[in-house]
Amino acid sequence: MNSRSGPLAVVAAAVLWGTAGTVGTLATAGSVSLAAARLVLGGALLGALALVAHRRAPGRNVPARGPLRRSLIFGAAAVAAYQLCYFAAVGRTGVAVGTVVAIGSGPVFTGLLSWIVGHERPSGRWALATAAAVAGCAVLVTGGRGTGGVDAGGVALALLGGLLYAFYAVVAARAIGGGMESGTVMGVMFGGAAVLMLPVLALTGPGWLASPGGLLTALYLGCATTGLAYLLYGRGLRTTPVATAATLALAEPAVAALLGVVALREHLSLVSWAGLVLLALGLVVVALPARARTPDTAVDTAVDTAVDTDLDTDVDTTADADVDTTADADVDADLDADLDADLDAAAPPKAPARSPH
Numbered sequence: 001m002n003s004r005s006g007p008l009a010v011v012a013a014a015v016l017w018g019t020a021g022t023v024g025t026l027a028t029a030g031s032v033s034l035a036a037a038r039l040v041l042g043g044a045l046l047g048a049l050a051l052v053a054h055r056r057a058p059g060r061n062v063p064a065r066g067p068l069r070r071s072l073i074f075g076a077a078a079v080a081a082y083q084l085c086y087f088a089a090v091g092r093t094g095v096a097v098g099t100v101v102a103i104g105s106g107p108v109f110t111g112l113l114s115w116i117v118g119h120e121r122p123s124g125r126w127a128l129a130t131a132a133a134v135a136g137c138a139v140l141v142t143g144g145r146g147t148g149g150v151d152a153g154g155v156a157l158a159l160l161g162g163l164l165y166a167f168y169a170v171v172a173a174r175a176i177g178g179g180m181e182s183g184t185v186m187g188v189m190f191g192g193a194a195v196l197m198l199p200v201l202a203l204t205g206p207g208w209l210a211s212p213g214g215l216l217t218a219l220y221l222g223c224a225t226t227g228l229a230y231l232l233y234g235r236g237l238r239t240t241p242v243a244t245a246a247t248l249a250l251a252e253p254a255v256a257a258l259l260g261v262v263a264l265r266e267h268l269s270l271v272s273w274a275g276l277v278l279l280a281l282g283l284v285v286v287a288l289p290a291r292a293r294t295p296d297t298a299v300d301t302a303v304d305t306a307v308d309t310d311l312d313t314d315v316d317t318t319a320d321a322d323v324d325t326t327a328d329a330d331v332d333a334d335l336d337a338d339l340d341a342d343l344d345a346a347a348p349p350k351a352p353a354r355s356p357h
Contacts, residue, residue: 006239007287009232010248016229018255020221022263027217031090033204035083036197037218042226043079043194049231050187068175072185075171076192078164083197085161093154096142101155103253104134105162106169110246113170122243126286130247133282137253139275143268166246172234173242182234190230247286254279 090098260266
C-alpha cells in the first residue's frame with residue numbers, strides 16, 4: 001500500500017462507522033446491547049481472520065516481544081472499556097455533548113500519546129486542521145445551540161473514552177510499525193474485546209437477535225462497521241501516522257449526519273451545515289501529503305550547486321596552470337644546464353694561475 005492510499009483506507013473505515021447509527025435504528029435493541037452485539041460479532045470475525053493468518057504464517061503474525069503482547073492485551077481492554085465509557089457519558093450528559101467530547105478529544109489525545117510514546121511530534125498543519133475538524137464536528141452535532149446543563153461526570157467519562165480510543169489506536173499503530181500484520185493486530189485486540197463484552201451482551205438481553213431484522217442489523221454492524229472497517233483502518237495505519245488517522249476518523253459524524261438527512265429525513269440547521277463544511281475542510285487539509293521542499297528551496301539548491309561547480313572548476317584550472325608552469329620551468333632549467341656543459345667541453349683549456357713575485 002502506498003502513502004496515498006493509506007488516508008483513503010482510513011476515510012473508508014470512517015464512512016462505514018458513520019453508517020452504524022442509521023442502520024442501528026432498524027433494531028429494537030437498546031444502545032448498550034446493540035453496541036455489545038456489534039463488538040462481539042465484529043471482534044469474533046477479526047479474531048477468526050487473525051487465527052487463519054497465524055496458521056498460514058505463524059512466525060510473522062505473532063508478537064515476539066513480551067511488552068508488545070501485553071500492550072495488545074491492554075488495547076483489547078481499552079476497546080471494550082471505550083464502549084462502556086461512551087454510553088455511560090451519553091446517558092449522563094446527552095448524546096450531543098457526549099459524542100462531541102468523546103469523538104472530538106480522540107484525535108487530540110492520539111496526537112499527544114504518539115508524541116510521548118513514539119516521539120512523533122505533530123506538525124503545525126496537523127494541529128490547525130485538527131482544531132478546525134473538531135470545531136466543525138462540535139458545530140455539526142450541536143447545531144450551534146447551547147448544551148444546557150452539562151454534567152461534569154458525563155464529560156469526564158467522555159474524555160476517558162477519547163483517551164481509551166487514543167490508547168488502542170497508538171498501540172495498534174506501534175504493533176503494525178513493529179512488523180505485525182495489521183489484520184492480526186486488529187484481530188488480537190478486537191477478539192479480546194469481544195470476549196470481554198460477552199457478559200455485557202448477556203446482561204442487556206440478547207433476545208432481539210432472534211428476530212430476522214435484529215439479526216441482520218447485528219450482522220451488518222459487526223461484519224461491516226467493525227470487522228471490515230477496522231481491517232481498513234489497520235491497513236491505513238501502515239502508511240498513515242496515527243495522529244493523522246485519528247483526525248481523518250472524524251469523517252464518521254459527517255457521514256452519519258448526511259445519512260440522517262437522506263435516509264431518516266432529519267433536518268440540519270444552517271449552522272450545522274457550516275460545521276459540516278468546516279469539518280470537511282479540516283479533513284482535506286490533514287489528508288494532503290506534506291511537500292518535502294518548496295520551489296524556492298529547490299532553486300536555491302540549484303544555484304548553490306552551480307556556484308560550487310564553477311568554483312571547483314576555477315580552482316582546478318588554476319592548479320593545473322601552476323603545475324604546467326612549474327614543469328616548463330624545470331624543463332628550461334635542464335636544457336640550459338645541458339647547453340652550458342656542452343660549451344665548456346668545446347672551449348680550449350685555460351693556463352694555470354701563478355703566484356706573484
